[in-house]
Amino acid sequence: MKIEGSTVLVTGANRGLGHAFTRVLLDHGASKIYAGARDPGSVRDADVTPVRLDVTSMTDVVAAAESCADVTIVVNNAGISTGSSVLAVDALDAGRREMDTNVFGTLAVSRAFAPVLAANGGGALVNVLSVLSWLAAPSTALYCASKAAAWSITNSLRVELHAQGTLVVGVHCAYLDTDMTAGIDAPKLAPERVARSTLDAIEAGRTEVLADDISRQVKEALAADVGVLYPMLAAS
Numbered sequence: 001m002k003i004e005g006s007t008v009l010v011t012g013a014n015r016g017l018g019h020a021f022t023r024v025l026l027d028h029g030a031s032k033i034y035a036g037a038r039d040p041g042s043v044r045d046a047d048v049t050p051v052r053l054d055v056t057s058m059t060d061v062v063a064a065a066e067s068c069a070d071v072t073i074v075v076n077n078a079g080i081s082t083g084s085s086v087l088a089v090d091a092l093d094a095g096r097r098e099m100d101t102n103v104f105g106t107l108a109v110s111r112a113f114a115p116v117l118a119a120n121g122g123g124a125l126v127n128v129l130s131v132l133s134w135l136a137a138p139s140t141a142l143y144c145a146s147k148a149a150a151w152s153i154t155n156s157l158r159v160e161l162h163a164q165g166t167l168v169v170g171v172h173c174a175y176l177d178t179d180m181t182a183g184i185d186a187p188k189l190a191p192e193r194v195a196r197s198t199l200d201a202i203e204a205g206r207t208e209v210l211a212d213d214i215s216r217q218v219k220e221a222l223a224a225d226v227g228v229l230y231p232m233l234a235a236s
């Protein structure tokens with residue numbers, strides 16, 4: 001499908017990758033952008049339409065699906081990372097919050113907008129995942145678990161929505177230069193690059209975006225022995 005002329009809802013559009021998506025979509029000729037945000041007042045661009053959308057609130061999700069009935073592309077971008085390990089004192093609480101936003105929020109928005117996309121000709125549903133859908137980083141274990149679950153749900157959505165002509169795109173990348181990684185000193189991708197790669201995938205009808213070498217390498221290594229992705233196990 002073409003980005004030009006599309007009407008798009010982006011969740012978590014007030015900053016980070018979500019904001020980058022809104023700018024790149026407009027650059028590619030999208031006609032209308034609904035910028036979903038927990039606080040619509042935090043959306044500062046005059047050329048998008050702010051929409052109150054906390055993805056963990058069914059009231060917000062249902063209202064958004066009603067008020068954005070002309071949407072042809074949905075970008076499930078909203079996400080949180082608590083940086084909780086499995087043995088952290090607050091692991092269960094942190095994990096539940098990550099699951100609520102990254103998994104059930106994505107699921108709720110996808111379910112609410114599936115009929116909207118169907119009514120508008122099929123369109124595309126984009127789920128922002130991570131390289132950590134495929135790699136457990138112990139220091140942020142519950143976030144990884146949430147992205148693995150979101151990946152699985154993305155695959156199910158892809159199969160179920162195939163019949164209505166909706167392209168479901170999973171986006172995998174390593175570190176992005178956003179608030180989420182502010183405390184991390186490592187090479188980071190510009191979020192605009194990931195947004196552009198995703199729009200290319202939509203236009204080409206591709207179901208997966210591997211935005212960087214790390215994502216490509218980790219995906220390939222899944223077929224190998226566990227020690228390839230977790231060399232510290234082999235060392236001990």
Ligand SMILES: NC(=O)c1ccc[n+]([C@@H]2O[C@H](COP(=O)([O-])OP(=O)(O)OC[C@H]3O[C@@H](n4cnc5c(N)ncnc54)[C@H](OP(=O)(O)O)[C@@H]3O)[C@@H](O)[C@H]2O)c1
Nearest residue numbers: 012015016017038054055077078079130175176178179180
């Ligand atoms: N940064 C990375 O290295 C990286 C790598 C791979 C994947 N990702 C994924 O990329 C996506 C965007 O992350 P980012 O890096 O742009 O992070 P970010 O800068 O922390 O931005 C997160 C966005 O999600 C919104 N959000 C959080 N909880 C929400 C909720 N319940 N309902 C609606 N919006 C909510 C935030 O809104 P508020 O302003 O209200 O908090 C904010 O707009 C996430 O899914 C993340 O997991 C990030």
